[in-house]
Amino acid sequence: MLLVVNIGNSNIRFGVFEGDECVNSWVMNTKPYKTEDELYSQFKIAFKNYDIDINRIKDIAVGSVVPHLTYPVRKSLQRLHNIKTTLVSKNTPTELTFMSPQMGTDLYANAYYAFKKYEGTKIVVDFGTALTLTCVDKNGEIKGVVIAPGVITSLKSLIGSTAQLSDIEMRTPKQTLGKDTEECMQSGVIFGFLSMVEGLIDRINKELKEETYVIATGGTGHIFAPLTSKIKIYDRLHTIKGLRELYITQKKEGLQ
Numbered sequence: 127m128l129l130v131v132n133i134g135n136s137n138i139r140f141g142v143f144e145g146d147e148c149v150n151s152w153v154m155n156t157k158p159y160k161t162e163d164e165l166y167s168q169f170k171i172a173f174k175n176y177d178i179d180i181n182r183i184k185d186i187a188v189g190s191v192v193p194h195l196t197y198p199v200r201k202s203l204q205r206l207h208n209i210k211t212t213l214v215s216k217n218t219p220t221e222l223t224f225m226s227p228q229m230g231t232d233l234y235a236n237a238y239y240a241f242k243k244y245e246g247t248k249i250v251v252d253f254g255t256a257l258t259l260t261c262v263d264k265n266g267e268i269k270g271v272v273i274a275p276g277v278i279t280s281l282k283s284l285i286g287s288t289a290q291l292s293d294i295e296m297r298t299p300k301q302t303l304g305k306d307t308e309e310c311m312q313s314g315v316i317f318g319f320l321s322m323v324e325g326l327i328d329r330i331n332k333e334l335k336e337e338t339y340v341i342a343t344g345g346t347g348h349i350f351a352p353l354t355s356k357i358k359i360y361d362r363l364h365t366i367k368g369l370r371e372l373y374i375t376q377k378k379e380g381l382q
């Protein structure tokens with residue numbers, strides 16, 4: 127079995143794969159910062175909770191967009207499994223061609239899995255700490271990326287900057303015009319971000335002069351996907367599946 131780990135700015139997601147099937151997946155908070163020893167204990171507990179036999183994990187692939195966590199996470203996994211982890215990144219050679227030298231590993235993985243799995247030109251909308259749209263065409267050319275503040279990131283910033291606004295339940299309101307503070311904020315956050323995503327998809331389609339196929343993933347994506355016909359699929363494991371594909375490609379090339 128292969129263990130795939132995605133270190134994001136809010137969450138560390140784990141996926142256990144048997145062949146191309148993800149048989150188990152769980153998430154851990156990225157914050158507050160944990161030491162290597164704490165990570166080691168938490169990983170050990172998670173494996174126990176999810177009934178995963180550590181000895182069956184033969185390979186570990188790690189992708190990260192949080193540089194200060196990459197080393198302690200890899201080190202503690204190595205300690206637990208007694209095997210070396212493989213780091214995948216934008217430097218993993220694939221069929222994709224791209225122009226951004228700083229591209230985050232999660233965006234690269236999003237583009238790669240979309241390229242492998244879906245037809246035509248695709249957009250992957252990732253509702254993570256950041257809200258990102260990554261566009262890749264049928265030839266594997268990454269056409270470009272949009273990076274915006276994430277849904278919860280914006281909401282937290284709004285609450286932190288105001289005296290009378292506090293946390294809300296992330297629930298879709300019945301109408302755009304709210305009647306109490308919570309409904310007003312739910313409308314702003316959910317319909318506001320929905321309109322932004324729909325608007326960005328339209329703009330990209332116009333720019334490329336074609337209808338793209340849109341896949342959503344990431345933390346709050348499940349709230350937005352059912353609200354628009356522009357998003358065709360929500361797959362919470364899209365990024366982790368992309369990291370697995372990067373790992374397979376990297377192994378084929380004989381790289382560590």
Ligand SMILES: Nc1ncnc2c1ncn2[C@@H]1O[C@H](COP(=O)(O)OP(=O)(O)O)[C@@H](O)[C@H]1O
Pocket residue numbers: 133134135136137138156253254255256276278279296343344345346
């Ligand atoms: N089930 C959920 N319902 C609502 N919000 C969620 C859920 N899971 C994650 N989130 C929110 O989504 C964001 C993180 O999404 P995630 O894709 O894990 O991000 P990252 O890859 O940046 O760590 C956080 O702001 C988190 O609060």
Ligand SMILES: CC(C)(COP(=O)(O)O)[C@@H](O)C(=O)NCCC(=O)O
Pocket residue numbers: 134135136191226228229230231232233254255256257258273276
């Ligand atoms: C855009 C991101 C912050 C998204 O991170 P996430 O929301 O998944 O935690 C991350 O991919 C990143 O730091 N990228 C580097 C810059 C770039 O991709 O161009």
Ligand SMILES: [K+]
Pocket residue numbers: 135
């Ligand atoms: K950041």
